[in-house]
Amino acid sequence: xxxxxxxxxxxxxxxxxxxxxxxxxxxxxxxxxxxxxxxxxxxxxxxxxxxxxxxxxxxxxxxxxxxxxxxxxxxxxxxxxxxxxxxxxxxxxxxxxxxxxxxxxxxxxxxxxxxxxxxxxxxxxxxxxxxxxxxxxxxxxxxxxxxxxxxxxxxxxxxxxxxxxxxxxxxxxxxxxxxxxxxxxxxxxxxxxxxxxxxxxxxxxxxxxxxxxxxxxxxxxxxxxxxxxxxxxxxxxxxxxxxxxxxxxxxxxxxxxxxxxxxxxxxxxxxxxxxxxxxxxxxxxxxxxxxxxxxxxxxxxxxxxxxxxxxxxxxxxxxxxxxxxxxxxxxxxxxxxxxxxxxxxxxxxxxxxxxxxxxxxxxxxxxxxxxxxxxxxxxxxxxxxxxxxxxxxxxxxxxxxxxxxxxx
Numbered sequence: 001x002x003x004x005x006x007x008x009x010x011x012x013x014x015x016x017x018x019x020x021x022x023x024x025x026x027x028x029x030x031x032x033x034x035x036x037x038x039x040x041x042x043x044x045x046x047x048x049x050x051x052x053x054x055x056x057x058x059x060x061x062x063x064x065x066x067x068x069x070x071x072x073x074x075x076x077x078x079x080x081x082x083x084x085x086x087x088x089x090x091x092x093x094x095x096x097x098x099x100x101x102x103x104x105x106x107x108x109x110x111x112x113x114x115x116x117x118x119x120x121x122x123x124x125x126x127x128x129x130x131x132x133x134x135x136x137x138x139x140x141x142x143x144x145x146x147x148x149x150x151x152x153x154x155x156x157x158x159x160x161x162x163x164x165x166x167x168x169x170x171x172x173x174x175x176x177x178x179x180x181x182x183x184x185x186x187x188x189x190x191x192x193x194x195x196x197x198x199x200x201x202x203x204x205x206x207x208x209x210x211x212x213x214x215x216x217x218x219x220x221x222x223x224x225x226x227x228x229x230x231x232x233x234x235x236x237x238x239x240x241x242x243x244x245x246x247x248x249x250x251x252x253x254x255x256x257x258x259x260x261x262x263x264x265x266x267x268x269x270x271x272x273x274x275x276x277x278x279x280x281x282x283x284x285x286x287x288x289x290x291x292x293x294x295x296x297x298x299x300x301x302x303x304x305x306x307x308x309x310x311x312x313x314x315x316x317x318x319x320x321x322x323x324x325x326x327x328x329x330x331x332x333x334x335x336x337x338x339x340x341x342x343x344x345x346x347x348x349x350x351x352x353x354x355x356x357x358x359x360x361x362x363x364x365x366x367x368x369x370x371x372x373x374x375x376x377x378x379x380x381x382x383x384x385x386x387x388x389x390x391x392x393x394x395x396x397x398x399x400x401x402x403x404x405x406x407x408x
Contacts, residue, residue: 018093019055022166026053027069030159034071040121041113042069042152043140046129046350047343049156050077051264054091058083061343064105064136067094070116078108105136110143117144124152130351157352161338162367167265168389171340171369175267175387175398177221177260182269182401184215185230185256189248189275190408205230205243205254212258221260225347228258233272236381250276254408255383259339259347266339266347267387268371269399273406281379286405289382292317293374293403296335296356297388300370300395306360310335313356317376333357336372339387366390369398 019027030053034042044050047061054067054075066078074095077087081098097112099105117123123144127137128151141149163171188211189203209230216224230243233253248254257270272289274282295316299309313335334355342349348371354362356370372395373385386399 019091022164023053023055026159027075030069031071033155033159034069034124037124037150037155038122039124039150039152040071040147041117042124042156043067043113043126044069044156045126045132046156047131048160048264048341048349049126049129051341051343052160054094056087056091057264058086058090059344060086061131064131064133066105066109066112066140068112068116073116076112076116078105078112106139106143109136109140113140113143117147119146121147123147123149124155125149126153126156127151128153128352130346153352157349157354160340160349161354162365163340163369163389164367167340168367168369170263170265171267171387171389172398173262174221174260174265175269175400177216177219177262178258178267178269178387178399179401180219181212181215181221181228181258181260182256182271185209185212185228185258186271186273186406186408187211189254189256189273203248204245205232205248206245208248208254208256209243212256216258216260219260221262222264223344224259224261224266225342225344226257226259228256229270230254230256233381236272236383237377248275251279253279253282253380253382255381257383257385259387261342261347264341264343266342267369267398268339268347268385269387269401270373270383270385271401271403271406272382272384273408275408278405278407279380282382283405285376285378285380285382286384288317288319289374289376289384290403291319292335292376293372293384293386296372296374297395297397300356300364300372300388300390302364302366302390302392304364306354306356306362306364307358309356309364310358310360313374314358317374332373332375332377335374336370336385339369339371364390366392370395 044067063080068076076095097108212228259266259268292313296313299312334357336356338354368390388395
């Protein structure tokens with residue numbers, strides 16, 4: 001079924017609305033790129049891309065959603081019929097091709113593509129995202145048997161990489177919320193250790209996380225792509241593990257990573273703090289991590305390669321030379337990554353991360369925003385990170401939480 005969504009003006013006449021000016025510019029730029037590449041249609045499958053070009057912000061993307069952008073004419077959104085009121089409210093300028101629960105989207109996809117793809121045409125499909133099941137990938141190709149299908153995931157990611165002034169403004173607001181949430185989390189942890197509650201008195205990592213989440217929402221933030229990651233440094237290497245109800249105890253480290261979210265834009269931030277006292281090696285680990293972060297900031301400028309930024313970070317972190325065992329400490333595989341629009345389960349905009357790695361040839365451009373992360377493992381694990389904006393002559397730190405060695 002095709003649902004044509006309209007809006008009613010003050011005279012009682014119905015009309016189709018238009019996307020905002022920002023998205024009109026994005027669509028025009030995408031269509032110019034489609035012309036350059038000889039693509040007749042681009043089909044978007046990730047909630048980040050659908051949001052970027054259409055503005056649809058909801059959680060209904062768990063059911064398959066496909067935004068089809070032809071060379072000319074209104075884009076068509078293939079989406080669950082149940083989402084109709086949301087689409088009418090948020091994106092009334094799109095055509096909605098709805099599928100019913102139990103029927104699946106294959107038939108609607110075929111009808112839409114048959115109507116906009118010429119015989120022998122070229123389809124650009126966002127193929128490498130997390131929300132395109134293999135069975136539907138095959139059905140999309142079979143819907144236009146005379147056409148060729150090309151993966152445009154990288155092209156779409158690259159088009160979102162450089163942020164507009166409006167996007168940067170959202171990221172700045174997200175950074176403000178990140179700082180407030182971090183302050184609330186650390187205040188909760190500090191209150192426990194200062195009163196002794198951290199030593200069997202009931203202060204848990206869950207309560208720290210609760211203060212962070214409360215602040216993120218109370219200050220106007222949306223649900224972020226990741227929940228805050230809160231865990232003791234004894235479990236630091238357990239990536240993407242968060243609170244578990246564990247009591248916080250004096251003398252241990254606490255890792256907190258979180259991000260505010262404003263209009264789906266993120267500004268991640270992490271800190272490692274210590275409860276009551278610092279363990280042996282904490283000062284050295286903090287100094288190395290901070291030196292690495294500052295070196296990466298200094299290297300992050302337009303024209304630099306991701307590999308060059310990683311090398312600067314690597315040299316600063318290992319400047320102390322080999323450890324007592326005669327070996328250099330193991331290093332993390334990256335020192336940061338591009339960040340921006342994100343929907344759960346990720347704030348990096350999908351599963352394909354543009355990271356600052358030793359093997360990356362990606363070139364840094366003005367207007368990119370990075371979660372710049374310095375993570376050391378020796379003499380013990382310590383992390384400090386901030387969100388930064390690449391400017392014309394370097395980079396600007398957007399999150400402002402102090403980086404001092406902190407004992408709560």
